[in-house]
Amino acid sequence: MTGTRGGTEASDTGLHLPEGWRCAPLRDLCASLRAGPASRVQDKGHTQADGGVPVVLPRDLGGQRITTAEPGLVPAVPRERARALEQHLLAEGDILITRTGNVGRLALVTGEHSGWLFHANLVRMRLPGAGPAQAPYLAAYLSSGTAQDWVRARTAGSVIPSVSIRTLGELPVPLPPQAEQRAIGATLAALDEKIRAHTEIARTTVQYRAVLADALLTGVVTAQP
Template identity: 30%
Template sequence: MNIAITPFFRTLGEVADVQIGPFGSLLHKADYIAGGIPVINPMHIAPDGIAADPEFSISDEKAASLKRYHLEAGEVIMGRRGEMGRCAVVLPEHAGMICGTGSMKIVPSPEKLIPEYLVHILRSPRARRELENAASGVTMLNLNATALKGLQISLPPLEEQRRIAGILDAADALRRRRREALALLDTLPGAIFAEMFGDPRDNPLGYPARKLSDLCSRITVGVVIKPASYYVDDGVPALRSVNVREGGFDLKDLKYFSQQTNDGPLKKSKMKKGDVVIVRTGQPGRAAVVDEEIAGANCIDMLIASPKEDELLPYFLEAFLNSDAGRQMALSNQTGQVQQHLNATALKGIDFITPPIEEQREFTRRLDEIRRAKENLTTHLGELETLFASLQSRAFAGDL
């Protein structure tokens, strides 16, 4: 017969000790050295655990004076500044490291709370919201020990905590593998480009070289003079460099022009399907092909190249510009010095390798396969994110 386990709730302070890292005169910037005992601040707490940085260390002597801040296996370290819920279990290999000023260490009561379960609770959306509401600060959130101790958590028996942590660990591992697979796919276009065409600076396959201006029907710049004067609350998207990724777009934080302005005084920089949009400053040379979703939008302070598709395919140009060699060629002037700002003249003057169009089509076909794989993985990752958030919420509510 299955017996339902009814969890009850306790404040974290009832089942764990919470201690803020050293502050004030206990630890100064001047105390940091390279290669000593690592100090763990929020920046060193990653989703998959503690990632110590040897550059953020202190001497053995200084560490000895901070004995009460030493981390021990089985504790939990959590950032108290900035992003709430950033936490990790202290593993045996982390024992003896120092809880940093921007962190707290949590010591669970062994007979009441297991650290793996606690980490999942603290990372849950609900817990993060409650901690954000309890934290102070405008520019950067700052959580104190009293607020963290007051957080209510569901507290099933230890065996049930282990079961729940195991479920969440498995779901989290699936998410990580999907992210790793996506990251690997992001590296493939450059690898395939190098395999098929070699380094364009050396041109080992002896392709004809032509000026990029001869291979494009236009190379122009987006809106550069007072673009903010054209902004409206809603209308035609106006992309900025922050919206362009290598081989794609991030459509968060968009600006907008009115349709009338887009079709009128700013029509020169209106983008069409098959154009390649190129970042000028910040990360100059980063490029993406305009697809159906982006076609008709405008752009701000970026370059637009319209390849003549019987001679140059858009995705070949995109991959060239996103390669280290292509970007260096685009940014280098005639004396070989690197500019931090990419202008239209420099782009037009690139001596661009021109493989036969059939080879470019084969390259594009292989990129299409990568894009389809990424779309499938992204869909699966979204489903896993939704599932994981649901599991976290149920665990926090004591309903998993």
């Protein structure tokens, strides 16, 4: 259930905060902000199907979730190499965000991708166990127009857009009480799930239409008047 209410202006951020809310920089909400490890030439060519530790790529982030290809197409790092990268392993509740290219795309890590590694062009945000921000709420805020505009305004103007971890850490985040964070996170996550479902239906329908058109236009299938 939603509604409107009065509040106060956070003078240091320009955000209008309801009573009982506060604002904090992103870095203060995270136990760590870490970029993915640099790739090595000798690791190239390995895939998840080979039994290595799979790697999340920037292209895999969309709709606040990670969506990867079939195992034979997912890059991976040999397990002996991955043992030296333990600090870069993902855990459920982490948040990934792109820091180069299409800056600002993000995903909330679920159990499905726990134990995976992540690309060097991604930043992993890990929250403390009992911190002031909840992961679903923070992911929802980071995907909002306000946060996305803030990040884009601070993206370095070069051929390939990029934003530094230090700059990301300065992002002001409004923090409602914990119960309200849970409600906001759950509400927006439910909508995101509906969007993903409808997107998949649309994708499947487009594929079906293409197959049916070929069949109809070659006489393999006859259209019934």
